[in-house]
Each structure stands twice: as structure tokens, then as C-alpha cells.
Amino acid sequence: MPVVTYRDALNQALQEEMQRDDRVFLMGEEVGVYQGAYKVSKGLLQEFGEMRVVDTPITELGFAGVGVGAAMVGLRPIIEFMTWNFALLAMDQVVNSAAKMLYMSGGQFNIPIVFRGPNGAALQLSAQHSQAWESWLAHIPGLKVVAPGTPYDAKGLLKSAVRDDNPVIVLEGEMLYNTKGEVPAEEYLIPIGKAALKREGEHCSIITHGKMILVALQAADQLTKEGIRVDVLDLLSLRPMDVEAITASVRKTNRAVVLEEGWEIGGIGAQVVDYIQRECFDDLDAPIVRVHQVDVPMPYAKNLERAAKPDVPKTIAAVKKVMYLDQ
Amino acid sequence: MAKKKSESSVSTVPSPASSRAAGVAPSHTDLLRQMLLIRRFEERCAEAYALGKIGGFCHLYIGQEAVGVGAISALRADDYVISSYRDHGQALARGIPPRTIMAELFGRVDGCSKGKGGSMHLFDRNINFLGGHGIVGGHIPLATGVGFAIKYRGGDQVCLCFFGEAAVNNGAFHEALNMAALWKLPVIYLIENNRYGMGTALERASAINDIAERACSYDMPNEVVDGQDVLAVRDAVLRATQRARGEHTPTLLEVRTYRFMGHSMSDAASGTYRTKEELEEYMKRDPIIVLRTTMEKNGEWSDTAMTALDEELKAVAQDAWDFADASAEPAVEALTEDVYVW
Ligand SMILES: Cc1ncc(C[n+]2csc(CCOP(=O)(O)OP(=O)(O)O)c2C)c(N)n1
Ligand SMILES: [Mg+2]
Numbered sequence: 001m002p003v004v005t006y007r008d009a010l011n012q013a014l015q016e017e018m019q020r021d022d023r024v025f026l027m028g029e030e031v032g033v034y035q036g037a038y039k040v041s042k043g044l045l046q047e048f049g050e051m052r053v054v055d056t057p058i059t060e061l062g063f064a065g066v067g068v069g070a071a072m073v074g075l076r077p078i079i080e081f082m083t084w085n086f087a088l089l090a091m092d093q094v095v096n097s098a099a100k101m102l103y104m105s106g107g108q109f110n111i112p113i114v115f116r117g118p119n120g121a122a123l124q125l126s127a128q129h130s131q132a133w134e135s136w137l138a139h140i141p142g143l144k145v146v147a148p149g150t151p152y153d154a155k156g157l158l159k160s161a162v163r164d165d166n167p168v169i170v171l172e173g174e175m176l177y178n179t180k181g182e183v184p185a186e187e188y189l190i191p192i193g194k195a196a197l198k199r200e201g202e203h204c205s206i207i208t209h210g211k212m213i214l215v216a217l218q219a220a221d222q223l224t225k226e227g228i229r230v231d232v233l234d235l236l237s238l239r240p241m242d243v244e245a246i247t248a249s250v251r252k253t254n255r256a257v258v259l260e261e262g263w264e265i266g267g268i269g270a271q272v273v274d275y276i277q278r279e280c281f282d283d284l285d286a287p288i289v290r291v292h293q294v295d296v297p298m299p300y301a302k303n304l305e306r307a308a309k310p311d312v313p314k315t316i317a318a319v320k321k322v323m324y325l326d327q
Numbered sequence: 328m329a330k331k332k333s334e335s336s337v338s339t340v341p342s343p344a345s346s347r348a349a350g351v352a353p354s355h356t357d358l359l360r361q362m363l364l365i366r367r368f369e370e371r372c373a374e375a376y377a378l379g380k381i382g383g384f385c386h387l388y389i390g391q392e393a394v395g396v397g398a399i400s401a402l403r404a405d406d407y408v409i410s411s412y413r414d415h416g417q418a419l420a421r422g423i424p425p426r427t428i429m430a431e432l433f434g435r436v437d438g439c440s441k442g443k444g445g446s447m448h449l450f451d452r453n454i455n456f457l458g459g460h461g462i463v464g465g466h467i468p469l470a471t472g473v474g475f476a477i478k479y480r481g482g483d484q485v486c487l488c489f490f491g492e493a494a495v496n497n498g499a500f501h502e503a504l505n506m507a508a509l510w511k512l513p514v515i516y517l518i519e520n521n522r523y524g525m526g527t528a529l530e531r532a533s534a535i536n537d538i539a540e541r542a543c544s545y546d547m548p549n550e551v552v553d554g555q556d557v558l559a560v561r562d563a564v565l566r567a568t569q570r571a572r573g574e575h576t577p578t579l580l581e582v583r584t585y586r587f588m589g590h591s592m593s594d595a596a597s598g599t600y601r602t603k604e605e606l607e608e609y610m611k612r613d614p615i616i617v618l619r620t621t622m623e624k625n626g627e628w629s630d631t632a633m634t635a636l637d638e639e640l641k642a643v644a645q646d647a648w649d650f651a652d653a654s655a656e657p658a659v660e661a662l663t664e665d666v667y668v669w
Contacts, residue, residue, distance in 0.1 A: 034526035034599055057496035057532040058463045058524055086462065089498075124383035124434070126445045128461035296666050300383060300445030301434035303656045 001182040009151035009183050010040050010172065013158035014078065016187065018048055021076060024162055027054040027063055028080030028117075037082045038118065038177050064090035064115065068097040071113045078162060081117035084133045084171065090115075091136075098167040099142030114161045116170035119147070120211060120261045121298055123175070124305060130298035132262035134210070137169045138238040138271070144192055145238040147171040149213035151181040153236055156190030164192060173211040195242035197249065201229030204319050205249040207272055208259040209235040212310065216259055219315040230319060238268055246272060247279040254285040255322040259315055264292045289318040353400050355622050358557050360636060361400070362392040362615050365416045367637070367644045368425055372415065372432060372446075375648065376592045381432045384461075385446045388416030390587030393614030394519050395420045397560025398487060398582075401568055407455045407473050409466050410489040412447035413519075414459030417489055423451045429647035435654035442657045443665065463524075464490065464497030467516065471503040474512030478575055485513045485571040487564070492581075493524020495538050504579065508545035513571035515564060516579045519554065521586045526600035539581035547579050554584030555612040558621070585609040 004012070018024050025048075030037045032045040032055040045053040056063040060081065067077035081087040087094070094115055101109045121130035138145045144166055148154040154172065161168035198213060199220045206216045216232045223230055231249045235241060250256050256276055258269035269290040276288060294308045320326045369389050375381045388395065395416040399408060410417045418428055423439050431438025432446050440450050450458045457473065460466035470488030477484050494500055495518060507514050518538060522529050530536055542549035548570060552563040560582060567578035587610055589596050597603045622628040 030526050033531070037525070055527060055531060057527075058493050059496050059498065061498055089462075124445060126383060126443070126448060126461075128447070129384070294662060296663055299443045299657075299662060300431075300440075300448070301442035301657050302382065303434075303659065304443070304662050307659050307662050 002185055003180050004151055004183045005177065006151045006154050006172070006179050006181070007038065007040055007177040009155040009181075010158055011042055011044075012183070013155045013162070014041065014044060015047065017159055017162040018044070018052060021162075023074065023076045024078065025052040025054065025075065026078045026080060027056060027067060029056055029058060029082045031055060031080050036080075038174065040177070041080070060086050060089040061093060064093035065097060067113050067115075068093055068101070068111055071098075071111045072101065072109050076112045076162065078114045078116065081115065083129065083174070084117055084119040085129050085131055087115065087117065087133070094137075094143070094167070094169075095140055099140045102166070103142060110165050111167050112165045113167045114158070114170055115167065116158070116161070117172060118174040118177075119171035120173055121305075121309060124300055124302060125298070126300035127297035132260070132293070134171055134238050134260075135262055135267045137171075138268060143167050143169055143239060145169040145171065146192055146236060147210035147238055148236060149173070149176065149210050149234060151179070151183050153190060153196070153234070155183055156188055157192065157236065160189045160192050163189070168192065171210055176211055179214070190236070193237045193240040193242060195236055195245035196234045197231060197245070198234045199230065199232035201231050202253055203228050203230055204255040204257060204322055205231040205233055205253045206257045206259055206315065206319065207233045207235065207246060207249070209238060209268065210261060212259050212261055215310065215312055215315055218312045219319065222312065222316060223319060228319065228323065235272075241271070241275070243275050243279065246275055250276050250280045251283045254283050256284075256288045257291060257315065257318040257322055258288060259291040259310060259318075261310060262293060264290065264295055267292055286322045286324065289322050291315050291318045355618060355625070355627055356636075358396055358400060358561075359615065359618050359622070360640070361396040361420050362557065362618065363637060364425070364640050364643060365389075365392045365396070365419050366615065367640045368419060368429075368647065369415060371429075371644045371648055373588075373592065375432065380652070381446065382434070383445050383447075384412065385432070385592045386413040386590065387586070387588045387592070388413055390610070390613070391519055391521060391554065391584045392416055393557035393617070394517070394554045394560055394582050394584050395489070397557040398489070398517055398564040401561050401564035402487060403484070405455065406484045406568075407457055407486040408489075409457040409470050409473065409486065410459055411463070411466065411491060411494070412459055412461045413491070414449050415446070418449040418451070418456060418459070421451070421456045422454050423449060423456060425643055425647035426650040429651035430654045433651040433654065434656070435651055436657045436661070437650070437654040441661065441665075443661070464494040464499035466490070467494065467499050468503040470514050470516065471507045471512060474507055474514035474577065475510065477513050478510070483513075483572045485515055485568050487515045487517060489517050489519060491524060492518050492520035492522070492529055492538055493527065493532055494518075495541055496532055501544070504542070504545045504547060504577070507577040508547045511575045512577055513575045514577045515567045515571060516577065517564070518579070518581045520581050520583050523586070523590070523600065525590045525594070528600065537581070539579060542579035547577055549579040549581070552580055552582045554582040555614045555617050557614060557618055585612075587613075
């Protein structure tokens with residue numbers, strides 16, 4: 001199977017979907033002439049021209065709204081945010097226009113749009129540029145939210161997102177763009193709403209999504225050396241969330257660690273824990289432990305940033321805690 | 328690399344123009360010193376970035392020095408300055424010590440934001456430097472708010488707000504200027520028109536190319552200014568401060584300049600969106616050379632004096648580096664401090 005970067009996997013998905021359906025267009029800052037701030041849209045302007053690969057001014061609120069308007073009357077926009085930090089300016093359009101339109105029009109206007117871009121922290125970008133927004137977005141009825149952590153998942157989920165007739169949020173990762181993985185040469189889709197078991201074990205479940213899947217897998221590798229075998233469940237979709245996959249894993253292992261990049265309060269992990277306590281209360285052998293960013297804005301200094309972020313040692317410590325091996 | 332100098336042999340704070348008593352015009356040599364300090368300081372920033380001592384996003388000011396220096400030289404010490412992520416030059420011109428700026432860039436405890444903000448978020452409350460802000464356009468309404476507070480308290484200060492030409496396409500710009508004009512607030516909105524927002528040329532992002540004309544929508548006084556001429560910038564900002572202090576009238580200045588480096592340290596100086604030839608053409612109007620030409624005409628230039636000044640400023644930059652290098656990382660306890668005041 002060909003090995004490609006996460007960046008190229010997304011690029012393939014964009015290219016294939018734009019070839020397949022001429023109602024699909026890409027709009028955002030630096031997507032055209034500059035070939036994408038992170039080069040995800042490389043070559044697309046050359047192939048599809050200026051009507052379909054559209055460079056915008058720095059007007060997130062404006063072009064998100066342009067996308068929703070175009071979607072109301074039959075186009076299928078892909079709106080790229082340079083990062084989700086800047087998408088905060090567009091939240092009114094994402095939440096009040098895209099997510100609500102179908103409902104408040106009594107089913108008349110669906111919005112087939114994709115909002116995508118890197119989410120979460122990179123390295124030393126400090127407070128305004130290092131934020132993971134999935135719990136905000138997953139909170140909103142009317143949106144679907146996916147967070148692929150590997151090239152394979154990125155391509156399959158982005159293609160499904162483009163074909164979906166609802167607004168879909170695709171959360172990528174700046175630190176993921178250069179990572180590599182196997183991606184089939186032939187076409188495939190990954191269904192929105194299904195989780196994937198990325199590692200099988202019996203002692204504990206690590207439930208996570210997005211870029212944290214890499215952290216979870218590294219933690220799992222290290223734990224294996226100590227004879228601890230864990231399930232690593234990649235949620236992939238945060239709305240809708242695959243509750244069946246969560247319960248199946250926890251019923252098997254009886255212990256869970258929930259790992260995410262964002263903050264604790266109202267986080268994705270809080271929702272996962274709620275599903276577990278509802279569905280698996282009698283199966284649990286220990287309280288669930290959550291791993292997440294320390295409850296502070298992201299600091300710039302290297303050592304403080306390291307201390308703030310969830311990582312492999314913190315995840316391993318959490319697994320040991322739920323296994324009562326931390327004494 | 329020069330050796331670390333003892334404290335006494337180096338002036339670590341080269342007299343910022345705006346911290347002097349109001350009314351005393353800075354000499355051409357003072358203005359040159361300010362611009363050259365920024366240039367030498369930032370050359371070391373680029374070096375430190377390559378060595379991994381500075382991380383994250385780092386946007387250099389090289390080429391635009393006359394804008395920050397000329398504009399801030401027209402202010403009083405009790406005025407306010409607020410800027411974007413491209414803030415090293417203005418922070419130096421306003422008088423944040425080079426040492427604490429470099430320590431901030433190195434992510435150290437002695438940094439002007441205690442190592443928590445980094446390059447994009449330089450702050451110094453003591454000299455009314457209200458920060459470097461990372462979201463394009465986000466700080467423009469803050470400047471309007473500062474103007475509101477000045478008027479509210481019956482003061483005669485001004486707020487000087489720097490931002491790039493690409494920010495004028497953002498809604499925050501329009502909302503902020505409309506309120507300032509409506510309520511007559513003492514704010515100077517200074518557009519640093521360096522012709523590009525990242526890789527997008529002005530003409531590809533704005534429906535009108537003379538951006539000063541945007542002020543017409545708000546019936547706001549406006550001027551187009553040569554941003555490579557520090558004296559022209561200073562004069563234009565002085566005129567704007569007079570309007571602001573007297574009648575609380577805001578001003579929009581379009582200051583035309585050019586950045587000589589890439590958008591940030593991760594962007595090449597030329598290639599995808601502008602040619603090497605274009606860059607070289609603009610570099611002929613280096614703000615330091617423009618002032619030098621004036622000084623030569625006036626008989627104010629001496630090669631030996633200038634060589635000495637340059638050596639002095641290189642030593643200041645070296646001292647800042649050494650200071651930053653010797654400064655400790657923030658204590659881990661600092662992680663949870665400053666989220667709230669208690
Ligand atoms: C709201 C928002 N969108 C996008 C970005 C990413 N970004 C950072 S700087 C920049 C270009 C800004 O250009 P300009 O305003 O002309 O200032 P310059 O960098 O030229 O000084 C962009 C797109 C951002 N920081 N904030
Ligand atoms: Mg610009």
C-alpha cells in the first residue's frame with residue numbers, strides 16, 4: 001500500500017472530490033496562489049482554476065457566511081480555516097447559520113458544507129494560537145464533527161464529509177501534516193459516526209481522538225513492555241459519537257482512561273465518561289481517569305508548554321492509576 | 328561572537344524617543360539609533376531562531392523600522408501603544424528593554440511577559456505598551472476601547488494602534504473605526520501597508536488599493552504616508568496626535584512600507600508570491616539609508632561616529648542575548664499563575 005503524508009492524504013481527498021463533483025469548491029486564506037498555509041491544497045488552483053480554489057481576504061466571518069449562502073442554493077463548499085483559532089471569528093456563521101438552517105427552515109434548507117483546518121496546539125505558539133475546540137463544536141446540534149489522527153482516516157473522513165448533506169467539521173492537526181501512513185490507492189470512504197479500535201488489549205481502554213491517537217499508541221507500546229495490554233479506541237467522530245464501540249471496549253477491559261488535547265471542563269472526555277457511567281456502571285473496576293491539557297491558557301516557554309500538554313508519561317501514569325499500579 | 332560585557336560598559340536601554348519629556352524633538356541621530364537598534368536586535372533574533380533558542384511564530388520588522396520609530400517618537404510617555412504579532416520593533420521603540428524582550432523570545436522568566444507570551448505577545452504595563460496580539464484585527468477594537476477610556480477619564484492622551492494592511496478587510500476594523508468616529512475617540516489607527524498579508528498581495532485582497540480611503544466611510548481624517556521616511560512618519564503622527572488631543576478626533580494613517588524578510592521565520596523572503604527583483608527594488612529604500620541620505624545632506628553624518636554607534640548597538644543586542652541565555656526557565660509553578668487575579 002502506498003505510504004503518504006497526512007497532508008497528501010487530505011490533498012488527494014480534495015482533488016478526488018473536486019474531480020467527482022463540480023459543485024465542490026475550496027475557499028479560504030492562502031489556499032490558491034500560496035498553495036495552502038500548510039500546503040494541503042497544493043496543485044489544486046492549477047488543476048481547478050480560480051472559481052473553484054478561491055483565495056479570500058482575512059475575513060473568516062465573511063467567507064464562512066459566503067460558504068453557507070452558496071450551500072443554501074446548491075453548491076458544496078469546503079471552507080478552510082488557516083487554523084481553528086481564527087475560526088472563532090466565524091463561529092456565528094458556523095453555529096447560527098450552518099448548524100441551524102435546516103431546523104429553523106422546517107427542513108427546507110440543508111447546508112452541505114465542510115469547515116476544515118488544523119485544531120489544537122503545535123509548538124510554542126502560545127495562548128491565542130494553541131487551542132483545541134472540539135468540545136465547543138461537538139456541543140452544537142446540527143453539526144457533525146470528525147477528528148482524524150492518521151493519513152488513512154484523514155482521507156476517508158474528509159471524502160465522507162464532502163459527500164455528507166450536512167455541515168461537517170473536520171479537525172486536522174498542524175503537527176500531523178508531516179506524519180506518514182498507509183493509504184490505499186483505490187477509493188474508499190470512512191463512515192462518519194464510527195470509532196476504530198486501533199490496538200487490542202484486555203487490561204484497560206484508552207479512549208481518544210485526533211492527534212492524541214499517536215500519544216495513546218506510544219503509551220500502549222510502552223505499557224506492553226511492562227505486560228500491560230490496552231485497547232486503544234480512536235473515536236474518529238465526536239458527533240455523532242460511537243457509544244457502542246466505547247461500551248464494547250469498556251465491558252471487556254473494565255477500566256478506562258480518556259485522553260484528549262483540550263481542557264477538562266466540559267471536554268469531550270466528560271461526555272465519554274458520561275456514556276460509560278450510563279452504559280457500563282456495573283462493569284467498572286475503578287474510577288475513570290481523564291488526561292487533558294492543564295486548565296490554563298497555553299504558555300510560550302518550552303518547559304511550561306510541555307508541562308501543560310497531555311503526553312505519553314501522563315497517559316501511562318493514568319493507566320497505572322486505574323489499574324491500581326501507581327503505589 | 329562578542330564576549331559577554333559587564334553591565335556598566337553597555338547601555339541596555341538606548342533612550343526611547345517617546346519616554347522623554349513632551350515637546351523635545353528627537354535628533355536625527357536618536358531616530359537612527361532607534362532604527363539601527365531594531366535592525367541589529369532582529370538580526371540576532373533570526374540567528375537565535377535558527378539555533379532553536381526562539382520558537383513558535385516569529386515575525387520580523389526588518390524594513391519597517393521607520394514606521395514604529397517615527398510614529399512612537401511623536402508620542403508622550405503617558406500615551407498608549409498597541410500592536411499585532413509583528414511587535415518587536417514597536418516594543419523596542421517604545422522602550423521595553425532589549426534584555427527583557429530577548430528573554431521573552433527565549434521563553435525565560437525575565438521576559439517582559441514572564442516567558443508566557445513569546446514573540447507575538449510582548450507587554451509592558453509600565454510604559455503603556457498594551458501588547459502584541461495574535462489574531463489579525465483582534466486588537467483594533469481594543470484600541471477603540473482605550474480611546475473610550477481616555478475620553479471617559481477626561482484625559483488628553485492618545486492611543487496609537489499598529490496593524491497590517493490585510494487587517495482592514497476584517498470586520499473588526501470597520502466596527503472599531505465606526506465607533507471611534509461616532510464617539511470622537513482619541514485613537515490613531517496606523518496601517519503598516521507592507522503590501523502583503525502573508526502570501527496575498529494587497530490587490531488580491533482589497534477591493535480598493537488606496538486603503539486610506541476606507542476612512543471616508545467614517546468621515547475620518549486620513550493620510551497616506553511614506554513609511555520608509557522616519558521623519559515623514561513622525562510628522563504625520565504628530566499631526567494626528569494634535570487632532571486627537573485637542574478635539575478627540577481619530578485618524579487613519581496608511582503608512583506605505585515593505586517587509587524585507589518573509590512573513591515569519593517559516594516563510595522565504597521571496598519566491599511564491601513576490602519576486603526577488605521586487606524585493607531588491609524595495610530594499611533600495613531601506614529606511615536606514617533614507618535617513619542617512621538626509622543626514623549626509625545636512626552635514627550630520629560622520630562615518631566614524633556611525634561605526635561607533637553600530638558597534639554600540641551590536642553590543643546591546645549581544646548583551647540582550649547573553650542576558651536572555653542566562654535567564655532561567657520559568658518555574659513550573661508559574662504554569663497555573665496569572666490565569667486569574669486573586
Ligand atoms: C483572524 C486571523 N486569521 C488568520 C491569521 C493568520 N495570519 C497571521 S498574519 C496574517 C497576515 C496579516 O497580514 P497584514 O495584516 O498585512 O500584516 P503583516 O503580517 O503584513 O504585518 C495571517 C493571515 C490570523 N493570525 N488571524
Ligand atoms: Mg501586510
